[in-house]
Amino acid sequence: MTIIHLTLKIWRQTGPESKGSFKTYESGPITTAMSFLEMLDVLNERLILSGEEPVAFDHDCREGICGMCGSVINGTPHGPEKKTTLCQLHMRHFQDGDTLVIEPFRSRAFKLVKDLIVDRSAFDAIIAEGGYVSVNTGGTPDANAIPIPTFTAEQALDAAECIGCGACVAACPNASAMLFVGAKISHLALLPQGQPERSKRALAMVKKMDELGFGNCGNEKYCEKACPKGISISNIARLNREFMRAAFCSVEE
Amino acid sequence: MQLNHRIPSGPLTEKWDRFRFETKLINPANKRKFEIIVVGAGLAGASASATLGELGYNVNTFCIQDSPRRGHSIAAQGGINAAKNYQNDGDSIWRLFYDTIKGGDFRAREANVYRLAQISNQIIDQCVAQGVPFAREYGGLLANRSFGGAQVSRTFYARGQTGQQLLLGAYSAMMRQVKAGKVTLHPRSEMMDLVVINGQARGIVTRNLITGAIESYAADAVVLATGGYGNAYYLSTNAMASNVTATWRAYKRGAAFANPCFVQIHPTCIPVHGTYQSKLTLMSESLRNDGRVWVPTRTGDKRPPAEIPEAERDYYLEKKYPSFGNLVPRDVASRNAKEQCDQGKGVGDTGLAVYLDFSEAINRLGEVAIRRKYGNLFDMYEKITGQDPVKEPMTIYPAVHYTMGGLWVDYHLMSTVPGLFVLGEANFSDHGANRLGASALMQGLADGYFVLPATISSHFAESSLPPITTSHPAFTEAMDTTKGRIQRLLSINGKRTPDDFHRELGLLLWDYCGMARNEAGLKLALGRLPDLKEKFWQDLKVTGSGADLNQTLERAGRVADFIEFAEIMILDALSRQESCGCHFREESQTGEHEAKRMDDKYSYVSAWQYQGEGQTPKLHKEHLVFENIQLSQRSYT
Ligand SMILES: Cc1cc2nc3c(=O)[nH]c(=O)nc-3n(C[C@H](O)[C@H](O)[C@H](O)COP(=O)(O)OP(=O)(O)OC[C@H]3O[C@@H](n4cnc5c(N)ncnc54)[C@H](O)[C@@H]3O)c2cc1C
Numbered sequence: 001m002t003i004i005h006l007t008l009k010i011w012r013q014t015g016p017e018s019k020g021s022f023k024t025y026e027s028g029p030i031t032t033a034m035s036f037l038e039m040l041d042v043l044n045e046r047l048i049l050s051g052e053e054p055v056a057f058d059h060d061c062r063e064g065i066c067g068m069c070g071s072v073i074n075g076t077p078h079g080p081e082k083k084t085t086l087c088q089l090h091m092r093h094f095q096d097g098d099t100l101v102i103e104p105f106r107s108r109a110f111k112l113v114k115d116l117i118v119d120r121s122a123f124d125a126i127i128a129e130g131g132y133v134s135v136n137t138g139g140t141p142d143a144n145a146i147p148i149p150t151f152t153a154e155q156a157l158d159a160a161e162c163i164g165c166g167a168c169v170a171a172c173p174n175a176s177a178m179l180f181v182g183a184k185i186s187h188l189a190l191l192p193q194g195q196p197e198r199s200k201r202a203l204a205m206v207k208k209m210d211e212l213g214f215g216n217c218g219n220e221k222y223c224e225k226a227c228p229k230g231i232s233i234s235n236i237a238r239l240n241r242e243f244m245r246a247a248f249c250s251v252e253e
Numbered sequence: 254m255q256l257n258h259r260i261p262s263g264p265l266t267e268k269w270d271r272f273r274f275e276t277k278l279i280n281p282a283n284k285r286k287f288e289i290i291v292v293g294a295g296l297a298g299a300s301a302s303a304t305l306g307e308l309g310y311n312v313n314t315f316c317i318q319d320s321p322r323r324g325h326s327i328a329a330q331g332g333i334n335a336a337k338n339y340q341n342d343g344d345s346i347w348r349l350f351y352d353t354i355k356g357g358d359f360r361a362r363e364a365n366v367y368r369l370a371q372i373s374n375q376i377i378d379q380c381v382a383q384g385v386p387f388a389r390e391y392g393g394l395l396a397n398r399s400f401g402g403a404q405v406s407r408t409f410y411a412r413g414q415t416g417q418q419l420l421l422g423a424y425s426a427m428m429r430q431v432k433a434g435k436v437t438l439h440p441r442s443e444m445m446d447l448v449v450i451n452g453q454a455r456g457i458v459t460r461n462l463i464t465g466a467i468e469s470y471a472a473d474a475v476v477l478a479t480g481g482y483g484n485a486y487y488l489s490t491n492a493m494a495s496n497v498t499a500t501w502r503a504y505k506r507g508a509a510f511a512n513p514c515f516v517q518i519h520p521t522c523i524p525v526h527g528t529y530q531s532k533l534t535l536m537s538e539s540l541r542n543d544g545r546v547w548v549p550t551r552t553g554d555k556r557p558p559a560e561i562p563e564a565e566r567d568y569y570l571e572k573k574y575p576s577f578g579n580l581v582p583r584d585v586a587s588r589n590a591k592e593q594c595d596q597g598k599g600v601g602d603t604g605l606a607v608y609l610d611f612s613e614a615i616n617r618l619g620e621v622a623i624r625r626k627y628g629n630l631f632d633m634y635e636k637i638t639g640q641d642p643v644k645e646p647m648t649i650y651p652a653v654h655y656t657m658g659g660l661w662v663d664y665h666l667m668s669t670v671p672g673l674f675v676l677g678e679a680n681f682s683d684h685g686a687n688r689l690g691a692s693a694l695m696q697g698l699a700d701g702y703f704v705l706p707a708t709i710s711s712h713f714a715e716s717s718l719p720p721i722t723t724s725h726p727a728f729t730e731a732m733d734t735t736k737g738r739i740q741r742l743l744s745i746n747g748k749r750t751p752d753d754f755h756r757e758l759g760l761l762l763w764d765y766c767g768m769a770r771n772e773a774g775l776k777l778a779l780g781r782l783p784d785l786k787e788k789f790w791q792d793l794k795v796t797g798s799g800a801d802l803n804q805t806l807e808r809a810g811r812v813a814d815f816i817e818f819a820e821i822m823i824l825d826a827l828s829r830q831e832s833c834g835c836h837f838r839e840e841s842q843t844g845e846h847e848a849k850r851m852d853d854k855y856s857y858v859s860a861w862q863y864q865g866e867g868q869t870p871k872l873h874k875e876h877l878v879f880e881n882i883q884l885s886q887r888s889y890t
């Protein structure tokens with residue numbers, strides 16, 4: 001087992017209104033089989049015992065699926081490994097002596113809560129505007145009543161895999177949420193079940209996204225690179241198409 | 254305390270219909286006069302919130318995470334069962350019912366399980382209508398895979414992330430009700446206590462995890478859908494925030510806790526690799542469709558797997574259980590893995606692992622096909638271990654995964670506290686002593702979409718519910734208790750972190766109340782608990798204050814409850830001197846080392862009732878009646 005030592009520069013901020021700053025810590029011995037969050041656990045255990053408040057960070061599943069974790073590591077959301085959430089990033093990807101700068105996902109629409117934790121409730125607010133099919137429980141047709149080509153179902157799942165972590169927003173110079181919104185719009189627009197509300201959904205979700213202070217897509221593709229699930233930027237193209245189609249061709253307001 | 258299961262009379266197949274016909278309904282205009290609290294927004298909580306909102310009730314939904322989309326259900330990988338018989342392979346509602354009862358080693362209620370099997374098909378219809386992108390065949394129809402304990406293909410899936418897709422479906426349905434003003438969300442809120450007034454559950458006390466504020470909410474009914482308690486063992490496949498706090502506080506307010514010792518240990522998880530380890534990662538059971546489990550035939554064989562010739566590999570599951578092979582139920586697979594490792598045939602650095610090998614399937618179907626089925630699981634495995642399962646077999650070992658025990662509920666899903674309903678993994682209802690793969694998602698959604706919405710109206714129609722507000726003294730008392738406890742946790746200022754205590758508790762439970770249990774070990778563990786509890790309250794260190802976001806404080810509160818809870822787990826394991834399903838008492842085994850039930854003595858659900866601080870809880874028994882199936886020694890050979 002390999003042991004490495006790192007220097008950690010971590011953003012510390014006690015609350016949304018207080019002023020934050022970087023604080024430097026020595027990691028102590030870290031085995032390379034550890035995950036990034038386990039490395040932070042080890043640091044936090046030490047901080048608690050020394051009477052210092054541990055670094056607050058969000059996490060839950062630690063399996064790369066809940067979308068709760070996420071920080072910017074040396075300028076990259078979720079760190080250097082492609083298609084990997086922070087909880088799935090392992091220390092074998094770092095070298096002994098490295099310095100890591102760890103800071104929260106920053107965006108106008110994501111208010112800072114504490115240290116590395118931000119408020120991403122704006123994503124829920126966008127989904128509430130139309131990220132669903134309006135069917136009540138019960139009375140739905142047999143699941144096999146509408147055949148869906150494998151390819152379509154797979155494509156819809158590619159988009160539906162979004163974990164809502166917010167890395168796309170953090171990576172974008174304009175803090176745009178279009179990859180997140182595009183993923184949901186695509187998932188439902190691709191499926192027959194999503195057709196009845198297709199136009200309404202696109203208009204409502206985009207309107208909310210704009211209202212909440214997210215920026216516009218500048219086609220820089222930083223979001224796609226940062227996305228731990230590899231959600232493709234083609235979903236943004238589809239979002240634009242869906243929005244145009246709805247704005248010009250539909251009777252929805 | 255009376256355990257009245259309220260199972261409707263009549264033939265098994267007609268009970269649910271009869272219940273729905275005979276139950277009192279609430280007219281649509283009156284539904285909006287009722288307030289319901291739902292604690293939890295996993296599959297059970299989100300599906301219940303959505304449906305109750307659609308029906309017109311006013312719902313307040315609470316969860317710990319920053320968004321309800323992140324509940325632990327999101328991590329479920331393999332799939333969800335239903336008796337659709339789309340594969341025409343002989344499946345039926347009856348077969349799903351039978352498999353589930355048998356898989357649970359005959360320790361579940363017939364009526365509940367039959368209802369679950371009946372509802373299973375509607376769940377799939379519902380999810381497809383919501384736009385859940387399940388896997389499909391080339392003709393466009395839904396695809397299925399097989400799971401353990403079944404000889405039919407009845408599991409629906411969306412790659413290795415079925416839980417995610419189902420939860421996002423339920424979450425979106427709930428968000429639609431948020432938009433409609435019927436559901437109010439309270440994320441980053443932790444339930445700290447249940448408020449019982451005149452014997453009825455009428456509200457909860459919560460801690461706002463951002464501001465630290467202790468708040469209270471009143472309602473006409475409280476629904477707990479707070480998941481399982483597997484994290485009592487510290488290391489488990491559960492998400493980090495999974496806890497027993499909500500159900501434990503309800504227990505202390507009078508809700509009986511059923512079968513707490515029934516804990517499922519999942520056979521295929523990535524083995525432990527260090528003391529710093531924070532959780533264990535599941536490799537879905539679906540992998541056993543194509544992966545073959547083996548160990549070297551010779552003890553202490555340390556050669557790399559590729560150098561071990563076919564003749565020197567022991568595919569012990571295929572050999573021992575020819576008709577189910579690698580797809581035996583989880584308890585059987587786990588115990589066999591432990592047995593191999595105990596014999597010194599374990600592999601990997603620690604010797605606590607067995608191989609799960611895909612080479613045969615890759616030769617037969619090609620790498621592309623196998624990657625298409627399991628790609629994301631392979632990626633996850635490689636990220637964690639740095640090894641590619643296509644090139645060398647996975648190493649796996651059992652880990653704590655799911656808890657069949659939970660708050661006792663009747664056929665209506667109501668606990669022993671009137672007005673307190675319990676759904677999903679948090680209740681004990683359907684899985685007996687062992688849950689079959691892909692049945693938890695089914696149960697969570699059955700409870701939330703279909704069962705509770707039908708049963709809750711009878712509670713409202715039949716109870717007198719005088720109006721109350723949070724100014725009632727019972728709320729003040731519960732809030733003061735909560736505040737006092739938090740103050741106590743903060744003021745100890747000792748030398749050990751919450752995680753440190755949690756690890757100690759976890760190890761104790763794993764060693765003595767884990768995959769195999771015996772009287773001496775259980776008594777030893779029971780004897781150590783008071784000391785652990787005392788040390789916790791004397792030597793705990795929590796930094797910061799209660800007045801803002803404080804994750805150390807959150808953990809400390811949950812660990813304190815796990816320590817108390819461990820007592821009834823061990824008491825339950827001690828009192829059940831038979832083996833059944835996941836509960837393996839070494840004293841009670843067959844000649845082939847399989848779990849040996851003692852139906853004449855233990856064919857009951859144990860339900861523990863709180864008797865006050867320092868008092869031994871009281872055991873009540875709900876005797877199980879089997880009218881439709883014959884009890885048999887489970888056999889998968
Ligand atoms: C890795 C993994 C894979 C699995 N795969 C499968 C599978 O393929 N098929 C299958 O059928 N089952 C599977 N299971 C089991 C299944 O996922 C769970 O049993 C099920 O999702 C539980 O759902 P739930 O709604 O009851 O609870 P959870 O999803 O655990 O949700 C609990 C909710 O309660 C909230 N909560 C908890 N405590 C409190 C509190 N004190 N105050 C406020 N809120 C609280 C949480 O925030 C959360 O929203 C798997 C489990 C794991 C761990």
Ligand code: FES
Nearest residue numbers: 060062067069087
């Ligand atoms: S903790 Fe769930 S995605 Fe990282």
